[in-house]
Amino acid sequence: MANTVTKKKILFYEDQTVVEGMQSRFPLYADRFPFWSSQSSGMLQHTLWIALEAEGLGANLQHYNPLVDEKVAETWKLPATWKLNAQLVFGGKTAEAGEKTFGPVEEKLKVFGA
Helix, strand or coil: CCCCCCEEEEEEEEEHHHHHHHHHHCHHHHHHHHHHHHHHHHHHHHHHHHHHHHCCCEEEEECCCCCCHHHHHHHHCCCCCEEEEEEEEEECCCCCCCCCCCCCHHHCCCCCCC
């Protein structure tokens, strides 16, 4: 029998006019706003992924841009100032995540102080 799990998508966009507006308002930090905007988007992506998982749904965060940007913007008639950051596909789980291996934590985390 074919898998009939319905998948939905959340598209994460950043409106570049907002980022540029903040750069204009705060020139001292202008070079940081694109970075901060990206961090904010990443936090939102993570939060939604965890929330979907808590509801028993499976999720997969994808970054196919800029390969799909034009087609997606055309399909949904989105403003040219919106920049696609990521896509979160979610729905019923079809399997559990596979085993992952990680290098030693001491190579990735440094703690200084008490």
